[in-house]
Amino acid sequence: MKMRVLxxxxxxxxxxxxxxxxxxxxxxxxxxxxxxxxxxxxxxxSLEDIVLNQIPCDILLIEGAISREFQRADVSVIEIIExxxxxxxxxxxxxxxATFGGIFRESDYExxxxxxxxxxxxxxxxxxxxxxTVSLSGCPVHPEVLVNTLYAIKKSVNLKLDxxxxxxxxxxxxxxxxxxxxxxxxxxxxxxxxxxxxGCMYYDHGCQAPYTHxxxxxxxxxxxNSKTRAGLPCxxxxxxxxxxxxxxxxxxxxxxxxxxxxxxxKRTYLTLAGITKAFNIQRLQKKLFDD
Amino acid sequence: xxxxxxxKKEQIIQSALELxxxxxxxxxxxxxxxxxxxxxxxxxxxxxxxxxILAKEIIKHISIYLGKQLREINEQDISTKEKTRKIIEVxxxxxxxxxxxxxxxxxxxxxxxEVFKDGCEGMICINEFVTExxxxxxxxxxxxxxxxxxxxxxxxxxxxxLGGMVFLKGENILxxxxxxxxxxxxxxxxxxxxxx
Ligand code: SF4
Ligand code: SF4
Numbered sequence: 490m491k492m493r494v495l496x497x498x499x500x501x502x503x504x505x506x507x508x509x510x511x512x513x514x515x516x517x518x519x520x521x522x523x524x525x526x527x528x529x530x531x532x533x534x535s536l537e538d539i540v541l542n543q544i545p546c547d548i549l550l551i552e553g554a555i556s557r558e559f560q561r562a563d564v565s566v567i568e569i570i571e572x573x574x575x576x577x578x579x580x581x582x583x584x585x586x587a588t589f590g591g592i593f594r595e596s597d598y599e600x601x602x603x604x605x606x607x608x609x610x611x612x613x614x615x616x617x618x619x620x621x622t623v624s625l626s627g628c629p630v631h632p633e634v635l636v637n638t639l640y641a642i643k644k645s646v647n648l649k650l651d652x653x654x655x656x657x658x659x660x661x662x663x664x665x666x667x668x669x670x671x672x673x674x675x676x677x678x679x680x681x682x683x684x685x686x687x688g689c690m691y692y693d694h695g696c697q698a699p700y701t702h703x704x705x706x707x708x709x710x711x712x713x714n715s716k717t718r719a720g721l722p723c724x725x726x727x728x729x730x731x732x733x734x735x736x737x738x739x740x741x742x743x744x745x746x747x748x749x750x751x752x753x754x755k756r757t758y759l760t761l762a763g764i765t766k767a768f769n770i771q772r773l774q775k776k777l778f779d780d
Numbered sequence: 781x782x783x784x785x786x787x788k789k790e791q792i793i794q795s796a797l798e799l800x801x802x803x804x805x806x807x808x809x810x811x812x813x814x815x816x817x818x819x820x821x822x823x824x825x826x827x828x829x830x831x832x833i834l835a836k837e838i839i840k841h842i843s844i845y846l847g848k849q850l851r852e853i854n855e856q857d858i859s860t861k862e863k864t865r866k867i868i869e870v871x872x873x874x875x876x877x878x879x880x881x882x883x884x885x886x887x888x889x890x891x892x893x894e895v896f897k898d899g900c901e902g903m904i905c906i907n908e909f910v911t912e913x914x915x916x917x918x919x920x921x922x923x924x925x926x927x928x929x930x931x932x933x934x935x936x937x938x939x940x941x942l943g944g945m946v947f948l949k950g951e952n953i954l955x956x957x958x959x960x961x962x963x964x965x966x967x968x969x970x971x972x973x974x975x976x
Contacts, residue, residue, distance in 0.1 A: 742921035744931035745914060755918070759911040767902030 491520075492547045492643050495539065495573060496527040496583075499566045500593040500601060501553025503529070505584040508629035511711060512636055522639060540564040548642060549577045554586040556598035570604070574618045579642050580604070581623045583635060588626040588653065589729040606653060609729040624654040626703075628726035633708050634659045653729065655702070660727065663751055664698035667706030668717045674699075677766050678773045683720055686777050690722040691746070695737045697725035699750035789827055791817060793841050796834055801880040805835070805888045805895075832895050839889045839896070839905045842881045846874065847908030854915050860925035860974075863916055865966040868942065872958040875946045882946050913938070920973070927975045934973055941969060 496506075506529050512518060524532040525546050526539045534544055540562045551570065559566045574580055582604045585591040589609075590602040605612055605622060615622075623642075625634055638656055641648055649657045665674070673679070673689035681688030690696035698706075701723055705715045717723050724736045740747040749758050795816045799808045810831055814824040828834040853866045875882040889896065889906070896905065903910045917934055920926030926934075945961060948954045954961075 741928070742919075743914070743917035743926065743928060743934060745918045747922070755915060756911055759914050760907055763903050763907045763910060767904050 491523040492639070493525050493545060494522050494527075494548045494550060494639070495525050495544075495546045495577075496530075496550045496552065497539075497566070497569060497573070498528050498561070499551060499553035499555050499587065500559050500596060500598060501584070501586060502593075503552075504629040505552045505627075505635075509632050509635060512632035513712065514636075518636055518639075521643065536562045540569055543572055543576060546573060546576060547578050548639065549573045549580045550583050551580065551587045551604060552583045554590050554593035554596070554598075554601045555604055556596075556601040558598050570615075574615070574621065578621070579623060580618055580621050581625060581635075581638065581642075582654075583625055584630045585626045585628045585726055585728075585731050588624040588655075589731070591628060592732055606729060619654075622654050623648060623650065623656060626653070626655060626660075626727040626729075626731075628731060631659075631704065631708060631710065634704065651702070655727075659704045659708075660702040662702065662704055662707060664701045664703050664705045664715075664717065664723045665750065668698060668715070669706075670717060673773060675765060676768055676770055676773055677762060678770075680774065681720070685720050687773075687775075690717065690720075691739065693739050694722050695724075695735065695739050696722035697728070697733075697748070698723035700748050701725040701728055703727040785827075789837075790841075792819075792824070792827055792834070793838050797838060797880040797884055800838075800888060801883045805892060810834075835888070835892075835895050836900050836905055838884060839900065842885055843906040843909040845881065846870070847912050849874075850909065850912035850916065854912055854919070860916075860920040860923065861966070861970050863920075864970045864973075865962065867913075867916065867938075868962055868965055868969070869959075871942050872946070872962065875949065875958060879950070882943075883950065886943050886947060910935075917973075924975065926973050937972055938969055941965065 498506075506527075509515075510529070524530055525544050526532045526534050526536060528536070538544065541564075549570070555566060555570070557565065557567055561569060570580075582588040586593045586603065588603045589606050594601045594607070602612060603624075605615060605619065605624070623638060625638060627634065634656075638648070638659075641656070641658075651657055651660055653660075665671070668674075669686075670689045673687070674691055677692060679688050679690065679692035679694065681690050681694050691699060696717060698717055703726075705723065706717060709715055709718075722737060725731050725733065745755075745759070749755065792813065796808070796813045799812055799816060803812070810824055810828075811821050813834075814821045817824075828837065849870045850867060853863055853870065856863070856866075858866075871882070899905075913935060914931065917926060917931065921928050942965075945954070945958060945965065949958050
């Protein structure tokens with residue numbers, strides 16, 4: 490039996506849709522799931538059908554930030570969510586906007602936020618569907634995270650969720666975990682230039698990976714790479730406060746990074762930093778390949 | 781390490797410090813230190829294998845001593861300006877109660893670099909002290925009191941000033957007591973580092 494999925498787009502840029510379309514095994518996916526509606530993929534019903542009726546459906550996917558003012562086919566997106574959330578097994582917020590408000594939180598629509606969260610603040614509304622919801626943050630969400638979560642739902646796997654309702658399977662890690670530059674991080678070497686292989690981007694170039702929860706370096710993008718492996722700092726797109734400003738700069742106070750790796754105390758960090766900075770490891774100062 | 785051994789170690793450190801301060805680092809030998817403690821030289825070597833090792837242990841000891849006091853200041857809920865004053869007070873108090881400590885820091889640690897080359901790279905051996913200074917700066921910037929700048933330009937200004945005053949005092953050049961300068965020094969350092 491195919492599972493019936495409604496992909497509802499609120500205030501969104503369709504980035505999650507684009508990301509999803511890059512899923513390499515989409516054919517297989519479409520053998521197991523059927524979109525009763527998706528704004529880009531062929532589906533059985535029109536948007537009007539969806540908003541005027543209550544078409545039988547198993548999973549409601551919500552992409553984009555939510556505001557009371559925002560409508561789809563002349564119906565408030567909130568009403569659509571209310572109607573479908575009653576009949577589905579699970580609701581999945583797809584991407585950071587639907588989860589925390591994301592970049593569209595800054596838009597003209599009043600009171601724009603995620604479904605259950607306004608950045609880190611948990612909202613009072615939709616309490617009755619709280620235990621049905623799974624949050625998949627990311628700007629965009631990684632297609633494998635989305636697809637694998639949907640399969641977990643299909644197989645009735647009991648997903649363990651974090652405080653923001655994100656499956657720990659994908660969000661218990663930090664992006665720092667699995668980065669090919671970890672050795673540079675350990676020895677405090679940030680001689681980084683965009684796109685180069687050498688150097689860690691935490692110290693000067695704004696890499697937020699040590700405190701960003703996501704699987705980017707464990708589950709590679711397009712099965713080949715990640716931002717940090719390719720030489721671009723992680724911008725923390727899965728976190729409630731995304732997007733921050735000055736993404737290519739590390740905010741520091743008298744030379745000390747304002748945000749430390751998750752769970753590391755300031756004194757401990759400074760003690761370790763003092764010790765590792767004393768090393769002068771030639772191998773890490775040089776290019777990995779001679780030209 | 782047993783308590784007894786720890787106490788003995790601290791005694792050795794203390795008398796070594798005093799001897800280094802009065803006779804100079806190079807003129808003081810391990811036998812001199814042993815004699816001053818009425819210990820046998822052989823027994824001394826059970827505690828410290830060489831004078832260089834002792835030298836490194838001493839600077840760590842001083843760093844821990846000062847670091848502990850700075851940490852108490854850092855953990856108080858007071859303004860950056862008040863913290864600045866308290867750090868200066870602690871430094872000067874140490875200079876008058878335990879002049880050999882500050883003397884060791886200025887005359888031996890900072891100027892006898894070859895002794896500390898291996899095992900005390902960078903600021904490893906004065907880590908407890910430097911960490912607290914860093915936290916004082918970092919918190920000052922974070923709460924908006926101090927100006928963001930490179931750590932060393934701020935550190936040099938702060939420690940250089942204090943070290944200079946203690947040095948002048950030690951050379952009997954300062955006409956007044958160190959404590960008499962605390963108000964002015966606090967004002968100067970805070971003004972130099974603050975955002976205003
Ligand atoms: S570049 Fe980022 S992810 Fe990679 S090691 Fe440095 S901090 Fe971690
Ligand atoms: S590396 Fe960071 S910014 Fe890039 S997708 Fe992953 S979590 Fe988002």
